[in-house]
Amino acid sequence: MGIHFQDIKSQFQLDPAVTYLNHGSFGACPLQIFENYQYWQKLLEQQPVKFMTETGPAQIEISKKALADFITCDKDDLVFTPNPTYAINIIAKSLKLNPGDEILSTDQEYGAMDKTWNYYCKHSGAIYKRFHISLPVSNHDEFADKLLSQVTSQTKVIFISHITSPTALIFPVEKICQKAREMGIITIVDGAHAPGHIPVDITKMNPDVYTGACHKWMLTPKGSSFLYVKRTLQSTIDPLVISWGYDSDHPGKSQFLDYHTQQGTRDYSAFLTIPAAIEFRQKFNWNEVSMQCRKLVKQSLPIFSELLGSPPLSPTNDEWLGQMFSLRIHTKDSVLLKSKLLDNFNIEVPVMSYHGNNYIRISIQGYNDQSDLDNLVSAIEKLTVSGDLTVGDHKDHYIV
Numbered sequence: 001m002g003i004h005f006q007d008i009k010s011q012f013q014l015d016p017a018v019t020y021l022n023h024g025s026f027g028a029c030p031l032q033i034f035e036n037y038q039y040w041q042k043l044l045e046q047q048p049v050k051f052m053t054e055t056g057p058a059q060i061e062i063s064k065k066a067l068a069d070f071i072t073c074d075k076d077d078l079v080f081t082p083n084p085t086y087a088i089n090i091i092a093k094s095l096k097l098n099p100g101d102e103i104l105s106t107d108q109e110y111g112a113m114d115k116t117w118n119y120y121c122k123h124s125g126a127i128y129k130r131f132h133i134s135l136p137v138s139n140h141d142e143f144a145d146k147l148l149s150q151v152t153s154q155t156k157v158i159f160i161s162h163i164t165s166p167t168a169l170i171f172p173v174e175k176i177c178q179k180a181r182e183m184g185i186i187t188i189v190d191g192a193h194a195p196g197h198i199p200v201d202i203t204k205m206n207p208d209v210y211t212g213a214c215h216k217w218m219l220t221p222k223g224s225s226f227l228y229v230k231r232t233l234q235s236t237i238d239p240l241v242i243s244w245g246y247d248s249d250h251p252g253k254s255q256f257l258d259y260h261t262q263q264g265t266r267d268y269s270a271f272l273t274i275p276a277a278i279e280f281r282q283k284f285n286w287n288e289v290s291m292q293c294r295k296l297v298k299q300s301l302p303i304f305s306e307l308l309g310s311p312p313l314s315p316t317n318d319e320w321l322g323q324m325f326s327l328r329i330h331t332k333d334s335v336l337l338k339s340k341l342l343d344n345f346n347i348e349v350p351v352m353s354y355h356g357n358n359y360i361r362i363s364i365q366g367y368n369d370q371s372d373l374d375n376l377v378s379a380i381e382k383l384t385v386s387g388d389l390t391v392g393d394h395k396d397h398y399i400v
């Protein structure tokens with residue numbers, strides 16, 4: 001028997017009064033997985049010492065194995081972090097950057113990551129080089145070639161999103177990693193949006209470093225992310241927080257695991273929910289749910305493009321798009337428009353100002369259906385009449 005939309009929707013804890021079209025920012029956790037989270041938290045409080053020293057660490061291994069199988073890598077090459085920014089800070093701190101070294105990236109990266117690289121470049125004299133991506137993009141091969149043409153003898157690292165935050169585009173990270181490897185350049189992939197959203201196969205991609213969030217599209221509670229580092233680089237990675245794992249009195253399997261696993265007292269229950277999240281996905285046939293969401297993306301994008309007078313940022317296909325899409329939106333005040341959508345229409349959807357353009361990013365998750373998109377269409381029509389936004393003319397609106 002098939003699973004119906006209402007069965008899926010009822011699994012989530014979202015306020016039914018809100019049209020929720022922003023799974024991308026912080027995810028949303030189904031009750032069943034959230035209860036597993038609370039189960040671990042209660043177990044911790046029943047016997048904190050036993051949990052912190054025995055049950056928890058054993059359970060972390062089970063969770064890491066489940067995650068490693070999900071993203072195809074070895075569990076001993078993974079450590080948990082609260083979020084991807086934390087993971088990239090570990091890496092940026094550890095790279096021995098010299099004056100003039102270049103970190104080649106794009107102008108589509110997440111703001112907190114830009115700040116991290118700016119900080120470490122400022123302190124080392126290295127250069128954070130953000131290659132301008134001209135929109136619309138056309139195909140993955142051309143994109144990878146253009147980015148790689150920016151490599152110079154100073155390029156030490158390529159840092160790139162797997163799926164971008166402002167524009168919701170899937171980047172060709174596998175090809176970029178392959179070419180960079182041939183050129184001896186370190187690859188660091190920000191996959192915050194990828195696990196549980198699109199297939200992630202770390203072994204096939206073969207990056208040097210990959211970080212992803214489980215609390216977005218894998219549906220775990222917040223504060224559950226990971227850092228993967230290729231075995232040959234692990235000994236060069238310093239802990240962000242110096243704790244008992246540094247110069248450990250009881251060394252474990254590797255320095256990498258010692259340094260990044262013991263980080264002072266913290267509640268790591270969110271990490272332990274990964275097996276429950278994977279089980280949930282299997283129970284509700286999430287591959288099928290995801291496919292339905294992608295279908296809705298492809299149906300809706302042309303409608304919103306027409307409504308906003310704004311051309312698509314990429315071809316509308318599986319190469320570039322998963323369960324989110326962004327379009328340029330013409331408004332003088334993105335913050336005001338975002339709050340009007342929520343305050344006047346009960347619609348949660350991000351409107352982001354990015355490098356001089358405003359974008360609306362629409363996420364479609366299993367709990368969304370056509371009625372959510374219809375609500376947004378109707379709100380946009382009303383806001384156009386009231387002058388809060390204007391309709392573009394489909395010409396090239398992008399800053400090139």
Ligand SMILES: Cc1ncc(COP(=O)(O)O)c(C=O)c1O
Nearest residue numbers: 083084085110161164165190192
């Ligand atoms: C591309 C990208 N990287 C990283 C992040 C992670 O952010 P944080 O570390 O603040 O959870 C996000 C969050 O939306 C993102 O979109």
